[in-house]
Amino acid sequence: MALPDNFNETEHLMDLFRIEYNKQVQKYFKNQADDDVSTPKASLKHGCRVKDSDSMLMALCRAFLFEITVGYAQSVQAPIYGTPVQEL
Numbered sequence: 001m002a003l004p005d006n007f008n009e010t011e012h013l014m015d016l017f018r019i020e021y022n023k024q025v026q027k028y029f030k031n032q033a034d035d036d037v038s039t040p041k042a043s044l045k046h047g048c049r050v051k052d053s054d055s056m057l058m059a060l061c062r063a064f065l066f067e068i069t070v071g072y073a074q075s076v077q078a079p080i081y082g083t084p085v086q087e088l
Contacts, residue, residue: 014059032045
């Protein structure tokens, strides 16, 4: 199927990113209410969720907040086991 004449690559990418990324955020913050900033965790959830009106830069900042600052990336990484350097 050919792309429609008015197809916008940027909008398509942002829509896919927003939908899939927000699923991860929702799952991680499943016990926090939407659109709430009354507690620190609820505020983080609100800050991490990509909105329809976000620019690409804003979406990347929200992703950085979630992945690095909140620590989602570390929580899904398998632990690294090995011999400590001091004992080698």
